[in-house]
Amino acid sequence: MSKKYDIAIIGAGVVGASIARRLSRYKLTVALLEKEVDVSFGTSKANSGIIHAGFHDTPGSLKAELCVRGNTEYDRLADELEFPFERRGELVVAFDEEQQQTLYKLYRNGQQNGVRYMELLGRERTLELEPNLNPDVLGSLYAPTAGIIGPYEYCFALVENAVKNGVELLLSFEVAGIHKTNNFFSVESSDGRSIESSFLVNAAGLCADRIAAMCGMNNFKITPRKGEEYLLDKRVGKLVRRVIFPAPKTNSKGILVIPTIDGPVMIGPTADDIDDKEDFSTTKEGLDRVFAFTSHTVPAIRVSDIITSFAGLRPVPSRNDFIIDKTEVSGFINAAGIQSPGLTASPAIAEKICGIILSCGLRMELNPDFNPKRKAKIRTRTLVENRDYDTLGKLIQSDKNYSKLVCRCENVSEAEIIDAIYRGHTTIDSIKYATRACSGRCQGGFCTSRILQLISEHAGIDILKITKKGPGSELILHRIDKGHQ
Amino acid sequence: MKSVDVLVIGAGAAGLAAAVSLKENSIEDVLVVDRQNFAGGILFQCIHSGFGLHRFGEELTGPEYAQRYIDMAECQNVEMLLSSSVVDIVSKDDIKEVIILSQDSGLVKVKVKAIILAMGCRERNRGNINIPGSRPAGIFTAGLAQKLVNIEGYMPGNEFVIVGSGDIGLIMARRLTLEGAKVKAVLEIQPYPGGLDRNIVQCLDDFDIPLYTSHIVTNICGSRRVESVDVSEITDGRLTPKMKISCDTLLLSVGLIPENELSITAGVSLNAATAGPIVSSDYMTNVPGIFACGNVLHVHDLVDYVSDEASACAKAVSMYLANKLPQDKCIPVHSGNMVRYVVPSTVKPQCDAILKLRPVAPMKNVKIKVVSDRGDVLKSKKLIRAIPSEMITVQLNDVPTGCKSITVYFEI
């Protein structure tokens, strides 16, 4: 018999995770369903990690409203959940008169949207803030409230905290069918599991249109918009301090130079509408486009600085705004079409969804045992970067595994990797997102084999079954067949 | 706080040889640190033969070569701190404070007079060469595959395409074939092979593995696991799509990069051409008391040369400790026509120096010339052939005083 929940959320990206954590404040039974082997493995993991100020979006849109509101939540969230977050600020740069005009328009947008502390800067002040910008810059729009975070760490932290407060996470649960009987949704997964719930929240990202269609609603379509991003060596990590935007054109915010919370600079993304929701390939053409732009904005960036690249797919809805509302099917609520600034808006989206559920008549009583705190594991690299060897020495005394460096590029210790495994991350990619092992210069050349051993040892998974990112992506195909005698 | 005269970082081919030579030069207070729980470094996974011909006059496998040096180190009572990583070096006047994370001893701070950097190198990876396409499982560097196969007994794939014809890639082509895998092709971006000719013969030709020079992978296909790669030929700088090769694994053997994270932390300046420290002919970096040798300095083709370089470096360290290193101003050494790089970056007047260099491209019947800024020919040497995969050594004796720079070039 399938288990019954008050609410089931489909999709454990930042949107689903934020909703789950928000709902975990109440005495409710909540299931969080994710088709991938780990949370954030869809659109969220390829996010640029920018907490936008909120001047890009059209005044009056849901995007604008929720972005500005979401932005203000991050200091508290970062404090409660201990994910890295810094308010570095955003800078939109103009190189000609037309672009200057765009800055004024964005400034007015921002004012209407309620963005605080924005400033229009001239050339000198712009270069004072970011000396490595192309000196041909004419001026910029500066929004200091913007920030950067690690998008997957944020997502991991939200889910961990939600689970600690009672939410049930069902991974590898790919929704294959939804049936509504009486007042219950019955949700079946492709591997034969099923659950029931009174409310169903559709936070399925790229698949949100398919999920809605399963409930008989075909009123929107989601198109994947591919964004290729390129990560540069930490050598260039200090070239820019703030997120650098071009004066935007039509369908995206343009190609950016993004300092990441972990040090390296990322450049991208491209924005190309495609048909295939599984196409995460990068292209030579995309690389050329990204470089043509960024090498103009920040001339010191070189192609040889790239250490890795990836592509993400943004879920672009047929209407040009977030789709956050109840539907004609009672109990079915959409949190769909959440493209940029979805990460920024996610806390506000969660709040809005809670309000909608409440308005539908669900009794939502606060859970007195709700604990908003999630403790992050102390990172060796942070202590080494700060030369805080007293703390590191003590840490090693209490946990010897802190002395074993597995990832030499990013100084990740065995203690951190084991901790991530016990937090439920048992694929190579999840370990990478949770700890940064494999994400440095050598890209796993040295540490992969040790991580395989650690996952096998601590999660009890046969080495042959350990995957990069879920079934079908096993790393080792077989044992060398020796010594049969 | 513990203190030693010389700390050697890395117990691979370079570190072991340096430690042994320090002892031979009567430097007793030596500590070798390595992150692994054994000495010998990468040699233990290099189970093929071809090591030691130059150094020991016989052909050894990697583990055998390593063992020779481990035995010598034991014989000399070299102190080793294994399972320990150096994370920081702070220079304070003539003394350096080194921070080590050690499995047995916790966080250890050591005061040292001199340091030999011998951390070796790492492999270039997919990101470094920007192969477009998807990001499935089944993309490995050749060295990682070597470790999986030779040390751990795991096969990372069944059907391979190898990118790059460097020696590790060639050796792995043979190794994987002998363990039952199918190696469908080796692709090389250059118009000539990257590895030694002998390895083309015994690793590819022997097994009918095709080598495509002037070919690159333009796309990796497969969402979960590699399914195929698209290959193009380069002709006159243009790409012509050539074929799609189905495979479940892509092996990358696209070069090595000296591993200098720690050197940078210590304030050591690097040479853009080698990606290793800028050193003088006595192997000292710009930070007094910090020396470098082996693959951390520049990538060598033979381990024998690594050992030789480490010995020479150790000798210079012993002179440094005795305050006998010449203090003269350094004379810069420039790479001239067809020279990709020269190590060291500077030499000293009235001293001898060994110049190590690589050509930009393969050449036949050339002359290597070393000239001073005043036009004096310091050395001239005929070579039947010069190829990028084989390091060329030029001995300079008694560098003249008064010259402001030296240039090394090929006369063709």
Added chain:
Amino acid sequence: MAHKEMICIACPMGCCLDVEYDNSIISVKNNSCKVGIKYANDEIYDPRRMVTTTVKTNLAIAFLPVKTSKAISKNLVRNVIKELNDITVSSPVQIGSVIKKNICGTDADIIAARNIS
């Protein structure tokens, strides 16, 4: 009389030998040392290769690197690998110890290339 160019694989020099032969070697050119002459002879009448591989152990190190004591006939390389796949080393060995004598009748022995305790 036949004529063949070949790369000598005896050492990393990789001399490009110019060989003239019939029922026996007539001349070898471009060799840097006398090993090249022997190599040319072997390569034409009985090509030989060193074999290096691993054998399984049930000791602290799971795979022992091994090598043939000398080069063996090229066409027996796969047989040697196959035969070694059936061997498990179960007691400690010293580098240089013989793991298998006269492998596949080649007159070469299989030698441990590492100490295992």
